[in-house]
Amino acid sequence: MSEHEVEIRVLSSLREIAAADWDACACPEASEGARPMDPFTTHRFLSALEDSGSVGPGTGWQPQYLTAFIGDQLIAVAPMYAKSHSQGEYIFDHNWAHAYERAGGRYYPKLQIAVPHTPATGRRLLVRPGFEDAGTAALLQGAMQLAQRNRISSLHMTFCTEAEAQRGEALGLMLRKTQQFHWRNDGYTDFDGFLASLSSRKRKNIRKERAEAQAFGGSIEVFTGDDLKPEHWDAFWRFYQDTGARKWGTPYLTRRFFYLAQERLRDDMALVLAGRDGRWVAGALNFIGAETLYGRYWGCVEHHPCLHFELCYYQAIDIAIARGLKRVEAGAQGEHKLARGYLPTPTWSLHWVGDPGFADAIGAYLNAEREHVEEEISVLTDFGPFKKIRIEEQE
Template sequence: MSRKDWDALANPGWSLGHGGRLERAPTLESVSQETESTSQENDFNPFICHDFLSILEESGCVGPQAGWIPQHLVLEDPDERPVAALPCYLKTNSQGEYVFDHAWADAYERAGGSYYPKLQCSVPFTPATGRRFLTGARVDRRAAIGALLGGATALCQMREASSVHITFMNEAEWEAAGDEGFLQRMDQQFHWLNHGYADFDAFLGDLASRKRKQIRKERREALPADIEIEWVTGPDLTEAHWDAFFEFYQDTGSRKWGRPYLNRAFFSLLGERLGERVLLVMAKREGRYIAGALNLIGSHTLFGRNWGCIEDHPFLHFEVCYYQAIDFAIARGLSRVEAGAQGAHKLARGYLPTPTWSAHYIDHPGFARAVADYLEEERAMVARENEVIRTEMSPFRKT
């Protein structure tokens, strides 16, 4: 499937120029119509574009050796023109997914089954929310989702896979998958929302006094006189920046909770093809880069992805990953920051719990019933936790 055809489905209404420069697509065909999905279609998401997914493959981060074998589903009209697509991979492990099913795999294997291979419909190594069912502007989106779900279950059976997992989808897709009999799972991340703030101080003004003082203290201590911050994006990105960042990334991956899924070639290709959608926040001390965070820029959302450092300094992680992201979002007029998977520590920095959605098909009826019972309890627990955090632990002033 060509880059042009894929991107017309992935991000209708947008086109990518050289280096990932974002433009409104000029053709009538690519303009979104008023449907339930317009908010998602109008928000350009860099992770589902052809360039990002192909970079993962070309760099060797995705492929048989990584346990991610591309099996993308494409729905065609009677004239064999692509009208919808679903990024899909045949998986031989559960690494790099961020919706954890290791316990399911263990139980399935103990019962005598083979959990792998399975089908994973997602963006590899990327816990960022967004559309997974990619449809053009003039397609019956609900019907296309149903057809792709049917295709996914058929592919599951054809490949003798145990299951299908669609992760970090949007809520409307989640509901549609539930209507088609997929099991529904719910989790949460912490996202920051821009309520039209003029600057960081305006954001702080919405926080409780104690939280406001704490953040100001953290920012002062994170940046003593000898540490400076740079925002690097677009044509300013160089191989030297990627060399430094890759060293940070490997340091994080070497820790017991980390795993470096991305190789050095990936970052060079990312800068070359999507540099305009990249924001590197780099901390420098005495002329040397010591820490950095990789973000990707959507039309309305800044997506925080990876962080690393080679020197430890108090609160520098919070500054580089969270506070600088807020500064950038305000400066660019972006409506939200997604700070990645997990991390309740983000709450005190103004990031609030936000539901994330996934849908699952288990081919074995008995195991599917057991998972369904588990997910019903898990959804209730996540919803309760979300409500408690928002009502009793929010860093924002009570109104």
């Protein structure tokens, strides 16, 4: 191998690579103690998934971490998994799988470059500074070659950045455009400043919802860093189990993940808990990035009107404003978020399919879907809660 030739290696466990080496590619901005742009591709987050059994044998997420080397120097990494199902991805391809298998093909296993169970936009091709072009191309081309050589039906990269999506499309992958609802901080100094930007009716509605939620008969507290204690996770585990059982049948994360989160990730998280009569009754878990607060999980053991909106959406806005963050990503789906100040925002993924005929069919579908998504974003934005600015023509 020449000194400039890139070698791709696949690792079955993050134990095979030092945290500092992985993070030099995943979050070089944190090398001087700064916060990562997002915590989800850090060694500590991905290894917590692996060490807790939330990915690995029996989960349908088998680690196949991509690494790229020039000589002995690691220049790029990507969180890749062999998938035996399409759960925990939030970019849905179930119909693709059914169609392919009805035609006699074998859709699973497939390869997925993603953060498991995490519909949050971020870099998926993690490249050491100075090697951007070589590292990005090596990871994408290496992943496609692995799929081809092993006769794997497809390769998917979900919730990537728009820049990665454009780069992948230029290399021949198919681009998919979807949407989520995000709140954007327009320089607000407090929640009232945000409310002032809304139409009168929406402003009154949010105030009413917050008052109704706050009247549930208890208190709401936010915990992060060393203020997070094991007993908080005992409570939140009950909430998470309830939500997971109703949504997915089986929760994606194991109880051990939350033990490891307390140990490794407590500075990356803000846990909002509502307590009443001496016990916690509801909670919402957020992850903290350098510019974004990521709303991830919610659950409760008591129902109280508007408490979900308060803990998941309004408390998240409060946290973001207090920390000077630019946005809140509120997770997958949910047009009800629109009335609460969260606007439709494009999300991106890339797809490679080995069978040419099937690839053509999916490509046509993605083109039509993209037009629909663009129209939906435009329409929903017009129905947003913000004041309409009217520009009158000067005579």
